[in-house]
Amino acid sequence: MFDDFEAPSRRDLLLMIGRTGGAAAMYQAMTALGHAAATRFTGPPQLSGARPGASVLVLGAGLAGMLAAYELSKAGYKVQVLEFQDRPGGRNYSVRGGDRIVEVGGATQTVQYAPGNYLNPGPWRIPHHHRTLLHYATQFGVELEPFIQLNHNAFVHRHDAFGGKPQRYKELAVDFKGHTSELLAKALNAGQLDSAVSKEDKERLLVAMREWGVLDKSDRYTSDLHVAAQRGYDKAPGGGVDGAPTSAGINGLSDVLDSHVWTQMGFYFGSVMQTTMFQPKGGMDMIGKGFYREVGKLVRLNTRVTKITQDDHGVAAQWTDTKTGQAGESRADYMVCTIPATILNQIDIQVSPAKKAAIAALPYSAQVKIGLEMKSRFWEENYAIYGGHSFTDQAIGLISYPNYNFFKGGPAVLLGAFASGAGGYQLAGMTPEARIAAALEQGSVFHPAEYKAEYLNGASVAWSRMPWIMGCCATWSEESRATHYQNLVSLDGRIVLAGEHASYYGCWMEGALLSSTDAIMRLHQRALAA
Amino acid sequence: MDRRACLLPVLAIAAFASAGRAQDSAGGQTSVQVPDEGRAVYEQICQACHMADAKGGDGAGARIPALAGNPRLADKDYPVTLLLKGRGGMPWFTEILTHRQMAAVVNYVRGHFNSFPGTVTEAYVDRVASAPPPKPDCMTCGN
Ligand SMILES: Cc1cc2nc3c(=O)[nH]c(=O)nc-3n(C[C@H](O)[C@H](O)[C@H](O)COP(=O)(O)OP(=O)(O)OC[C@H]3O[C@@H](n4cnc5c(N)ncnc54)[C@H](O)[C@@H]3O)c2cc1C
Numbered sequence: 001m002f003d004d005f006e007a008p009s010r011r012d013l014l015l016m017i018g019r020t021g022g023a024a025a026m027y028q029a030m031t032a033l034g035h036a037a038a039t040r041f042t043g044p045p046q047l048s049g050a051r052p053g054a055s056v057l058v059l060g061a062g063l064a065g066m067l068a069a070y071e072l073s074k075a076g077y078k079v080q081v082l083e084f085q086d087r088p089g090g091r092n093y094s095v096r097g098g099d100r101i102v103e104v105g106g107a108t109q110t111v112q113y114a115p116g117n118y119l120n121p122g123p124w125r126i127p128h129h130h131r132t133l134l135h136y137a138t139q140f141g142v143e144l145e146p147f148i149q150l151n152h153n154a155f156v157h158r159h160d161a162f163g164g165k166p167q168r169y170k171e172l173a174v175d176f177k178g179h180t181s182e183l184l185a186k187a188l189n190a191g192q193l194d195s196a197v198s199k200e201d202k203e204r205l206l207v208a209m210r211e212w213g214v215l216d217k218s219d220r221y222t223s224d225l226h227v228a229a230q231r232g233y234d235k236a237p238g239g240g241v242d243g244a245p246t247s248a249g250i251n252g253l254s255d256v257l258d259s260h261v262w263t264q265m266g267f268y269f270g271s272v273m274q275t276t277m278f279q280p281k282g283g284m285d286m287i288g289k290g291f292y293r294e295v296g297k298l299v300r301l302n303t304r305v306t307k308i309t310q311d312d313h314g315v316a317a318q319w320t321d322t323k324t325g326q327a328g329e330s331r332a333d334y335m336v337c338t339i340p341a342t343i344l345n346q347i348d349i350q351v352s353p354a355k356k357a358a359i360a361a362l363p364y365s366a367q368v369k370i371g372l373e374m375k376s377r378f379w380e381e382n383y384a385i386y387g388g389h390s391f392t393d394q395a396i397g398l399i400s401y402p403n404y405n406f407f408k409g410g411p412a413v414l415l416g417a418f419a420s421g422a423g424g425y426q427l428a429g430m431t432p433e434a435r436i437a438a439a440l441e442q443g444s445v446f447h448p449a450e451y452k453a454e455y456l457n458g459a460s461v462a463w464s465r466m467p468w469i470m471g472c473c474a475t476w477s478e479e480s481r482a483t484h485y486q487n488l489v490s491l492d493g494r495i496v497l498a499g500e501h502a503s504y505y506g507c508w509m510e511g512a513l514l515s516s517t518d519a520i521m522r523l524h525q526r527a528l529a530a
Numbered sequence: 531m532d533r534r535a536c537l538l539p540v541l542a543i544a545a546f547a548s549a550g551r552a553q554d555s556a557g558g559q560t561s562v563q564v565p566d567e568g569r570a571v572y573e574q575i576c577q578a579c580h581m582a583d584a585k586g587g588d589g590a591g592a593r594i595p596a597l598a599g600n601p602r603l604a605d606k607d608y609p610v611t612l613l614l615k616g617r618g619g620m621p622w623f624t625e626i627l628t629h630r631q632m633a634a635v636v637n638y639v640r641g642h643f644n645s646f647p648g649t650v651t652e653a654y655v656d657r658v659a660s661a662p663p664p665k666p667d668c669m670t671c672g673n
Contacts, residue, residue, distance in 0.1 A: 084590040104579075104587035104594055159561060260559065267557040306591045339590075342619030346592035363616035366578055393561040422626050423562040428578035464579045467589040470619045477622075477664035506668050 039510070041131035045517050047524045050076030054527055057082070057315055057330055059308070060338035061299050062090025063509055064499040064516040066291035067136070068336040069298050072520055077527075080330055081299040082319055084468050088299060089288025090338075091122040091469065091500075092509060095371070095459055096283070101432075103465035109432045112373065112457035116405075117413045119371030120284040121461035122472075123509050124415075125149065128276045130510035132517065133287070137280065140290030147277040148403045150268050151388020155446050158393045161258035162251075166390065166446050171251065172261035174214075174231035178221035179253040181213020189219060223250045264391055272508065279403060287509070300330075305339065308349040310494045334523055338499040338516070340364070342470045351492040358484035362501055364471020365420060366464035368427040370396070370439045372416040373457050377402075377409060378450040394442040395423030411456055416443050420472075428462035435460045474501035489519070496523050564631060568638030571631050575623070576639070584643040594619070598643035606650050609636045610658045624663035629655035 056072050058065045061083035073079045095101060097113040113119070125147045126133055137144060152173070155166035187193050188206055197205060209215060214227050221227070228234070228247035237245040267273055280286035292299070307318040315335040320327050339347070341362035349356070379385040379401050387403040396417035405412065416439040419427050427435050436458040444451040463472040476485070489502045498512075498519035505511030564574055573582070576597070580586050584598035602608055613632045616622035623632065630652040640646040 104589055105581045106587070263558050273557075304591050343590050343592040345618035360618055362618075363621040364619050365621065389557060391558040393559065395560060395562050397560060398557060418556055419560075420556070421560060421562065422564050422575065423560045425575045425578040425626075426562065429573060429575070429582070462578065465587075467587075470579065470589050470592065470594060471621075475616075475621065476667045478667045479664060481667045 039129050039131045040514055041135065044135065045071050045521050045524075047071055047075035047520065049528070050524070051527065051530075052076075053078065054334075055079070055332040056334045056336060056523070057317055057332035058298075058336045058338070059305050059317060060084075060090060060340075060499070061088040061292075061295075061301070062338055062499065062512065063092050063133075063288065063291065064338040064512040065090070065336065066288070066295050066299075067513050067516040068338070068498060068520050069295040070291060071517075072336075072524075073295065073298060075524060078332070079295075079298050080332065081295065082303040082305055082317060082330060083299055083301050084304045084322065086302050086323075088292040088296070088301070089285050092285055092288040093122050093461075094118045094120050094283030094285040095461070101459060101461060102467070103432075103462065104467050104470065105465060107432055107465070109459050111459045113371070113413055113459070114373065114411045116282075117373060117411065118283040119369065119413055119415070119459060119461075120279070121369045121371075122463075123284050124279060126278040126509070127272050127274065128278070129271070130508065132513040133510050134278075136513070137287055137290065140287075140293065142286045142290045143281040144278040145281050145404060147279040148387025148401075149273065149275050149277045149389075151385060151401075153383070154385050154388045154401070155390035156259055156261055156264060157391065157445055158259055161260070162255060164445070166392075167251075167259060168232070169261070169264060171231045172256055172259050173265055174227065175221075175251045175253075175256045176261050176265065178213045178215070178227065178250065179256060181209040182215055182219065182221040185209040185213070185215060185219040221250065223247050260393075281404070303328075306347065308335070308337065308347060308495070310335070310350050315494050333494065334527060335495045336516070336519055336523065337495060337497050338512075340469045340471070340499065341474055341501050343468070344497075349495075351495055352487075354484075354487040355490070355492050355497075358480075358488035359497075361480045361484045362474045362476070362488075364464075364469070365473055365475050365507075366424050366428055366462070367472045368417055368419045368424050368435070368460060368462045369415060370417040370427075370435055370458060370460040371413045372436070372439060372443070372455060373411050373413045374450075374454040375410045375456055376450075376454055377405075377407075377412045378447060378454055379414070380406065382450065383447070390446050392442065392445060394445070395419050395426050396439055396442045397423060399443050399446060410454075416440070416458065417460070425464075427460075428464050432460050435462070473507035476506065489515075491522055491526055496520075564627065566628075566631055566634060568634035568636075569642070571627065571635040572638050575626065576635065579619075584639065592619075597639050600644060603640050603644055604646050606636070606640070606648060606654070607658055609639065610650060610655055614655075614659050615664065622664050624659075625666075628652075629659065 055078040058069050058081040061081050065081055069079045069081050095111050096118045097111055099111045101109045152170035154169055156169050156172055157166035185206055188202055216222050225247050232248060233245045234248040235246040302322045303319045304322050305317045305319045309316050314331055314333050316329055316331045318329050341359050342364050345359050385401055386406050387401050389398045389400045391398045397419045400415035402412050402414055440452050440455055464470060496519045498516040500506060500512040503511035503515040505514055579594045580597050586594040586596040612620055613623045632655050633650045633652050636650045
């Protein structure tokens with residue numbers, strides 16, 4: 001059996017290390033073997049051998065809660081999940097025609113989108129290195145398609161740049177690169193950087209600036225056909241007699257700086273924003289639905305938890321059924337609580353003062369998303385924009401074009417706002433009707449002829465007014481991290497907290513899953529040691 | 531200390547904030563301006579959660595508290611401290627509001643939605659804000 005003596009493949013080796021040394025050893029080995037260190041994921045938690053009859057109560061059926069339910073029940077625990085809403089998924093959420101959006105304060109919208117169209121009010125893009133999320137998505141048969149992140153042909157708008165006229169990203173970005181290259185080349189040629197770079201590096205840098213910045217023979221950034229080949233032509237290359245292209249002009253440095261295009265260029269460099277990105281076909285909530293197919297029978301929906309207690313023998317959650325008004329109590333040996341800190345801060349929960357202080361130290365951001373259904377895909381037909389984002393300095397922040405059904409005609413839903421900061425509060429404070437009016441007004445800057453004319457209907461989600469979270473995502477400060485993070489995530493008697501807020505990967509689904517994985521591994525150890 | 535003159539666009543503060551907050555929208559900076567007048571600050575910021583009538587509303591076993599008819603606002607320091615530091619779901623506003631704007635909105639809420647005596651000045655907020663403002667800690671935020 002010489003086959004047995006084959007050298008182990010890298011994967012075999014990793015599996016072996018993983019089995020013997022656990023996740024931490026495997027992680028170290030992976031890094032050493034040159035795998036990206038972009039994620040902590042080393043495979044789903046390998047829990048097994050729960051004590052017979054041991055039980056866990058999970059609060060919240062978002063991704064953190066459902067991962068806990070899935071893995072713990074696989075390990076042999078008796079699991080029950082309590083969820084306030086009438087649907088699973090939590091922030092993993094999509095709205096479609098017929099759905100109702102009810103806000104704190106009572107404002108209610110009924111979504112009018114045509115069949116097949118949707119808005120992802122929360123998560124909408126998945127980085128290629130979010131391995132935990134991608135693992136479960138594939139395992140549960142969720143079909144993923146590309147999320148068009150960087151679109152060179154989309155627009156950048158600022159009210160005080162180019163007379164308020166939006167410019168194509170490619171033109172601004174190429175001009176920015178060209179002008180800065182010219183300046184660096186100038187400084188190098190004048191010997192101004194001789195003390196900072198070696199002679200050899202100076203030569204190489206000059207070559208780099210010429211090639212990358214597309215400078216001319218005298219190291220200037222000027223309008224020519226090479227530049228046009230990046231930022232676009234006046235007359236594009238054609239066929240036959242009149243095929244020769246002509247170049248377009250370039251923008252001056254000062255105008256380009258007015259546009260702040262470096263904020264977008266920098267944005268796309270962020271590791272969580274780099275292409276390739278994905279989205280589930282048919283809506284982000286396909287992920288939550290995938291989990292729910294596995295754990296649905298364990299979940300009690302429409303169940304508002306109002307009080308959480310524990311003693312030496314177990315945990316208990318008091319709840320009210322939001323449909324029937326029935327009050328009840330669920331008990332178990334242990335608890336994984338994934339209720340967002342905004343809510344948890346106001347629930348009577350029996351944990352240490354340090355953990356309570358940690359929960360109270362987590363304010364939430366407040367974003368607004370607005371989905372506008374349009375009669376036609378005019379951004380494709382008239383502007384050759386297929387997916388991606390057009391940015392503005394108005395409150396709406398950006399508009400983003402759908403990444404599915406390209407070329408298929410209308411109606412189609414585009415994202416008419418992804419607002420945060422002061423702009424997010426402004427829009428959240430409006431009635432749903434006023435939000436749509438503001439989004440149409442502001443978004444018109446990009447597509448003035450079509451935007452209002454093609455509008456059919458719209459829906460908005462103001463996260464600060466979603467009753468089950470009253471915010472978007474947890475906001476840590478350097479101080480609160482130092483003072484409270486460990487207290488938040490620590491096992492407190494029989495209770496452990498999990499969710500996006502209990503991670504260093506805030507406001508990403510990956511963070512919710514990594515937090516839950518870590519929490520249940522510690523809980524399992526505690527249960528075995530008991 | 532108020533770090534900027536009134537009516538500078540929000541992005542001006544972004545420059546002061548740490549790298550994690552360089553963007554106040556996902557991929558850019560807005561020029562949204564918050565006016566200095568108390569009522570306008572309330573309508574453009576606080577109303578997003580506390581509602582136009584300042585009566586708040588119910589959530590899932592929690593609520594956004596009413597600011598109207600709220601005895602806790604008798605103590606001037608209470609709302610000022612919350613605006614500076616946040617608590618629970620209530621964000622801190624040091625990145626969005628100047629101390630002058632904080633004073634104005636506190637006066638509006640205490641006077642218009644309640645009838646507590648006394649006014650809060652910018653200098654008063656400066657004094658309460660003895661500690662430096664919170665520095666956001668998240669390198670992966672802004673999705
Ligand atoms: C606007 C926005 C954009 C985002 N963009 C992205 C993105 O592009 N990519 C990405 O990966 N992530 C993104 N995220 C982050 C992502 O949505 C979250 O990190 C993740 O979904 C959080 O999961 P969770 O399980 O921790 O919490 P949740 O999903 O919030 O789950 C908590 C659950 O607890 C329930 N609950 C609350 N109160 C009670 C109660 N009293 N009793 C019982 N149950 C209760 C809630 O109903 C909810 O179902 C975004 C989030 C937002 C809001």
